[in-house]
Amino acid sequence: MPFYTRLGKLPPKRHIRFENPGASYRNEGIYYEHVVTTEGFARAYSILYHLRPPTCNTRVERLADLVLKSIEDQPLRQHHFRSGELPRSGDPISGRVPFMFNSDLIAWRCLPSLPQQTLFRNGAADEVIYIHQGSGELRSAYGRLRYRRGDYMVIPRTTTYELVSDDIQVEDHLILECTGPVRIPPNYLNADGQLKLGAPYYERDFHPPTELVTIDREEPTDVVVKDGPRLTRVTFPHHPFDVVGWDGFTYPYTFNAWDFEPLTGTVHLPPPVQQTFDCRGFVICTFAPRYLDHHPQAIKVPYAHSNVEADEVLFYSDGQFSSRRGVGLGSMTLHPGGIPHGPHPGTILRSMSEVRTEELAVMFDTMNKLHLTPQAMQWDDPEYPLSWK
Ligand SMILES: [Fe+2]
Structure with missing residues (x-):
């Protein structure tokens, strides 16, 4: 998170005595500083001030x-x-x-x-x-x-x-x-x-x-x-929520x-324009409601694609997903690298007259292969792989 934020009361400088005249804990009369760092001490951090040391557990x-x-x-x-x-x-x-x-x-x-x-x-x-x-x-x-x-x-x-x-x-x-x-x-x-x-x-x-x-x-x-x-x-x-002030990143x-501001082109733009978060080994993308591509001959659903170095997961959250049939809200699809996927039959031509989509979906694309759990397989639709017939 790259934005500096602060809440509550803070001493004028970090790492100095922060007086707490009303302190009952150990009668030390201070608030207890707690620095939360990332990547060792190299990247974003925050500094919190507790009523009691956050290190004390019984x-x-x-x-x-x-x-x-x-x-x-x-x-x-x-x-x-x-x-x-x-x-x-x-x-x-x-x-x-x-x-x-x-x-x-x-x-x-x-x-x-x-x-x-x-x-x-x-x-x-x-x-x-x-x-x-x-x-x-x-x-x-x-x-x-x-x-x-x-x-x-x-x-x-x-x-x-x-x-x-x-x-x-x-x-x-x-x-x-x-x-x-x-x-x-x-x-x-x-x-x-x-x-x-x-x-x-x-x-x-x-x-x-x-x-x-x-x-x-x-x-x-x-x-x-x-x-x-x-x-x-x-x-x-x-109780560990005993912080009187904090600041940091x-x-x-x-x-x-719904606050994602999607880009639309004359013809279909690829998923990197939907990227929302950058994570190690995968990206998270948002397919938000948007006007569709506006070339007079534009096909407004994605072309069939082989995402050979990524496993692609979509979670369908709202609206009607224009390139899919049979998926419901709350559904997830996994399109693994190694086999192509694309719009369902009938959706290509139908998309050409559409102007806008209200679909909302979350996608995560992983660089490394995903393993499925037995719990997931309980909700697997066995007909799905043949649904492009
Ligand atoms: Fe895809």
Whole structure:
């Protein structure tokens, strides 16, 4: 996240004594500085000030290992997963169902039925939670961040958080757990670090936490920490959202997919113009509502293509997808490298008279091959590979 943000009260300089005259903790009379860095100490960081040291915990306990299984008995083929039909289960963390993964990411779907039971922290991966349905608030030491339908909610690793939904029974998420950092594509930034004129979004489209709520509570509080497959329960003697101020360049934020400003040409433009986030080993793109190509003979759905060095996943979030038949909202398709894919029969000619599309979809293209889980195969549409007949 390249934008400097601050909330709450801060001392005039970093790394100096920050007086807290009312402090009861250890009678030391200070707030406790906590620097959250990325890439060692080399890249974006934030500085938070706590009522109590964030290092103090009273218990550490191994909970479980979420080792993902991959299926081995399928041919190379296209897949359509009716993931919108998943039954509601668990909370926004425990209810996550893994669909596909490689060394760079895990893609989960989650339709929770319960409010989040325990504070959660991903200690080893950035998370992008795409809000297909739902609204509410992400609570963390950085403050409260509202989220709504169509939001990408980007949560940097090590952020302890709680999702508080307005109505848990409508929440429906696509979660990308990203081993590497999630960044704005560097070609969208000018040499001063500002989003260029011509980039498909602007600083105003990114929303950091807006309200800092300092919880001053000394009672045992559990946090479930995930690092890779391992889950650990860490117990703190106090609530960890005890921050009175913070500033810096790393914090949870939202960007709404409907705020993406799509480019359209005389003829079809390729997916790099839809790129939204740059991640290690993959990109995240947004297909937002837009006017279609305007050459008089333009074919307005994508040409058949062999994306031979990428596996391509689309998540269908809103509208009617003009190049596909049979996919529903909440569906995911996987078009693996090595076999071409393209518009379904009938959609090429039909597209030529269309002027605009209201489709909204999230795409992630991975450089490394994706492995499918047995859970994903429960929602696989076996007819899909033959649907171009
Ligand atoms: Fe494609």
